[in-house]
Amino acid sequence: MAEVLENCEIGPGCFRMRLADANVARSARPGQFVHVRLPGSSLDPLLRRPFSVCLADPGEGTLLVLYQVVGRGTQMLAKIRPGDYLNVLGPLGRGFDMPPADGKGDVALVAGGLGIAPLIMLSRDLSRAGVGCSFLVGGRSQDLLVGVDLVPCAGAGLAATPRRDLQVVTEDGSIGRQGLVTDALDDLLRDGGARCVYACGPVGMLREVGRLGEAHRVPVQVSLEERMACGLGACLGCAVKARPGRGGRETYLRVCVDGPVFWAGEVDLDGIA
Amino acid sequence: MASPDLSVTIGAIRMKNPVMAASGTFGFGREFGQLFDISVLGAVVTKGITLEPRAGNPPPRLWETPCGLLNSVGLQNPGLEAFISEEAPRLAGAGVPVIVNISGDTVAEFCELASRLEDVAGVAAIEVNVSCPNIHAAGRPFASDPGSVYSVTAAVRRATTKTLIVKLSPNIADIADAARAAEMGGSDAVSCVNTFLGMAVDTARMRPVFARVFAGLSGPAIRPLALRAVWEAASAVKIPVVGIGGISSAADAIEFLLAGARAVAVGTGNFVSPTACPEVVAGIGSYLEERGIRFLRDLVGRAAAGAFADPGDGNPHGHGNREEPERPW
Numbered sequence A: 001m002a003e004v005l006e007n008c009e010i011g012p013g014c015f016r017m018r019l020a021d022a023n024v025a026r027s028a029r030p031g032q033f034v035h036v037r038l039p040g041s042s043l044d045p046l047l048r049r050p051f052s053v054c055l056a057d058p059g060e061g062t063l064l065v066l067y068q069v070v071g072r073g074t075q076m077l078a079k080i081r082p083g084d085y086l087n088v089l090g091p092l093g094r095g096f097d098m099p100p101a102d103g104k105g106d107v108a109l110v111a112g113g114l115g116i117a118p119l120i121m122l123s124r125d126l127s128r129a130g131v132g133c134s135f136l137v138g139g140r141s142q143d144l145l146v147g148v149d150l151v152p153c154a155g156a157g158l159a160a161t162p163r164r165d166l167q168v169v170t171e172d173g174s175i176g177r178q179g180l181v182t183d184a185l186d187d188l189l190r191d192g193g194a195r196c197v198y199a200c201g202p203v204g205m206l207r208e209v210g211r212l213g214e215a216h217r218v219p220v221q222v223s224l225e226e227r228m229a230c231g232l233g234a235c236l237g238c239a240v241k242a243r244p245g246r247g248g249r250e251t252y253l254r255v256c257v258d259g260p261v262f263w264a265g266e267v268d269l270d271g272i273a
Numbered sequence B: 001m002a003s004p005d006l007s008v009t010i011g012a013i014r015m016k017n018p019v020m021a022a023s024g025t026f027g028f029g030r031e032f033g034q035l036f037d038i039s040v041l042g043a044v045v046t047k048g049i050t051l052e053p054r055a056g057n058p059p060p061r062l063w064e065t066p067c068g069l070l071n072s073v074g075l076q077n078p079g080l081e082a083f084i085s086e087e088a089p090r091l092a093g094a095g096v097p098v099i100v101n102i103s104g105d106t107v108a109e110f111c112e113l114a115s116r117l118e119d120v121a122g123v124a125a126i127e128v129n130v131s132c133p134n135i136h137a138a139g140r141p142f143a144s145d146p147g148s149v150y151s152v153t154a155a156v157r158r159a160t161t162k163t164l165i166v167k168l169s170p171n172i173a174d175i176a177d178a179a180r181a182a183e184m185g186g187s188d189a190v191s192c193v194n195t196f197l198g199m200a201v202d203t204a205r206m207r208p209v210f211a212r213v214f215a216g217l218s219g220p221a222i223r224p225l226a227l228r229a230v231w232e233a234a235s236a237v238k239i240p241v242v243g244i245g246g247i248s249s250a251a252d253a254i255e256f257l258l259a260g261a262r263a264v265a266v267g268t269g270n271f272v273s274p275t276a277c278p279e280v281v282a283g284i285g286s287y288l289e290e291r292g293i294r295f296l297r298d299l300v301g302r303a304a305a306g307a308f309a310d311p312g313d314g315n316p317h318g319h320g321n322r323e324e325p326e327r328p329w
């Protein structure tokens, strides 16, 4: 059981939860997730809920999760108080592959909404490895841009003026560039500004990122979501269609163990609802 | 008191305790084997195997319901050859009886599966899944009528010397008839039950959630229904019944044992708590110990004592001296 150290609302319906779990904190890699049993040994809702590890601190033995209230399970989580305990399974899944060590140049991180969560830890580890990052953060409006203060390079927080290492894009233009985060990515790739792209967010955004990667011949990794039961690879419930191979036979991959991070070429992003 | 004896026998399988992992919820034991030593289980039932590999159904495959889970996985599996070469050798050394769940579209497919598993090391038993709701034999699963259950069972019985378990579907008018059909076909045991057919409609898309429309309901939501099915099956046959449906704790499992199940399997419960199976084993032990009951087998069917005329053969369900029934189909 993991003690909840903090659970506070950081935006409308958006929460940041800090948990004490030495094991997850020690072994989590960027892009991996934890599978959380809802409080009170809940049988209704029945299943665990998957959340990306946003930051893990092996020294403190803590991890951070960012989540949005979208249904009954996340409503229950929002009521948790510091000092309560949660049953946390993890870290699970295949995280992001670091860019090849011999490569030169920056990489791009593209976040849509809460999709920023796994990219925060990735950006920390990339900076530690000396890889330059352009972090593109998109959301509908300023109040829904949560977690940006956790990006290591963000310093004083949201930057209204574009910087190379952190660009903010909102659909309503309430802060940063107005438009879609993929517009900013298109510009960046046009300038040859990234040798690899990491993306997490709504599937429509991921499709567009995949398309841009193909157009600019830059490899793309995407973090996908699918409903999960076991989270361990045993139930085959979290299937996404694989990009048809040479034989053309239909096959499925499991988001929980083959992912949640995939190379865009591995999966059929167009086939995801 | 010495610690209670939890062992039970199903056909020729001697299980150290009555707790199995249910088919399709435990893969081939790999994933859960990383979390605990699966040799503490009474038996492991594999994901359903077909002759050829199957890709399974398109997503979504899962949908949560109150205390339950609808699934439409569609028998995704690597096929018999890959099972034999890639999974069976490891399972053979796992220190636990392995029950291979098989599925087919025709009687001939079931027989071929069973006979090709005959000489595979480490396979303790065959569980015939006549009830998967996600595939169709001439439009409906075999399990939907007792006559087909009988013919599949009898044919597979001739194809294998291994312990044979027939897994029954609850999507049938009278599960007791299906259990009797399996018994007459020569099955060593029946498992009760597979998932209940259900469905869900996505109100945002105004369409059924699943591509195949119907899906299988499992989890605590079906427990009272499964329990009734086990009671009815155990009352109808002499062969042992494996109780399945919504079991997630030792108390749930004990309910099934008292109702007449000689063993139980945990399915969806594994997803909620990945250590559910070993917890159920430990909890059953404590229950017996607290009550000074030495043998688990003394628990089996105890809730039925007096509910039926006791034939005096120790089977409280009272069918011991029953006449062989006419085939009702």
Ligand SMILES: Cc1cc2nc3c(=O)[nH]c(=O)nc-3n(C[C@H](O)[C@H](O)[C@H](O)COP(=O)(O)OP(=O)(O)OC[C@H]3O[C@@H](n4cnc5c(N)ncnc54)[C@H](O)[C@@H]3O)c2cc1C
Pocket: A033, A045, A049, A050, A051, A052, A053, A065, A066, A067, A068, A069, A070, A071, A072, A073, A074, A075, A114, A117, A118, A224, A225, A226, A227, A228, A255, A260
């Ligand atoms: C690998 C992975 C990592 C994730 N990381 C995060 C994260 O860091 N922060 C975060 O807020 N959310 C994350 N999610 C999504 C999160 O799991 C769901 O939002 C949550 O399970 C919803 O639970 P609920 O009971 O509140 O909603 P429900 O009542 O179950 O559903 C409400 C809505 O959420 C959608 N939903 C439900 N389950 C999932 C799911 N597994 N994947 C996608 N959509 C779902 C439903 O379609 C529905 O629209 C992640 C999902 C996956 C698979």
Ligand SMILES: Cc1cc2nc3c(=O)[nH]c(=O)nc-3n(C[C@H](O)[C@H](O)[C@H](O)COP(=O)(O)O)c2cc1C
Pocket: A235, A237, B022, B023, B024, B025, B047, B048, B049, B069, B071, B073, B075, B101, B129, B132, B167, B193, B194, B195, B217, B218, B219, B220, B222, B244, B245, B246, B247, B265, B266, B267, B268, B269
């Ligand atoms: C995801 C999933 C996959 C399943 N796959 C199979 C299968 O391949 N063969 C089979 O006989 N039963 C299969 N079942 C049925 C279970 O073995 C079990 O009979 C059923 O789920 C009821 O038990 P439960 O409520 O404990 O889950 C599956 C169930 C689930 C939830």
Ligand code: FES
Pocket: A227, A228, A229, A230, A231, A232, A233, A234, A235, A236, A237, A238, A254, A255, A256, A257
């Ligand atoms: S959630 Fe069970 S296999 Fe992925």
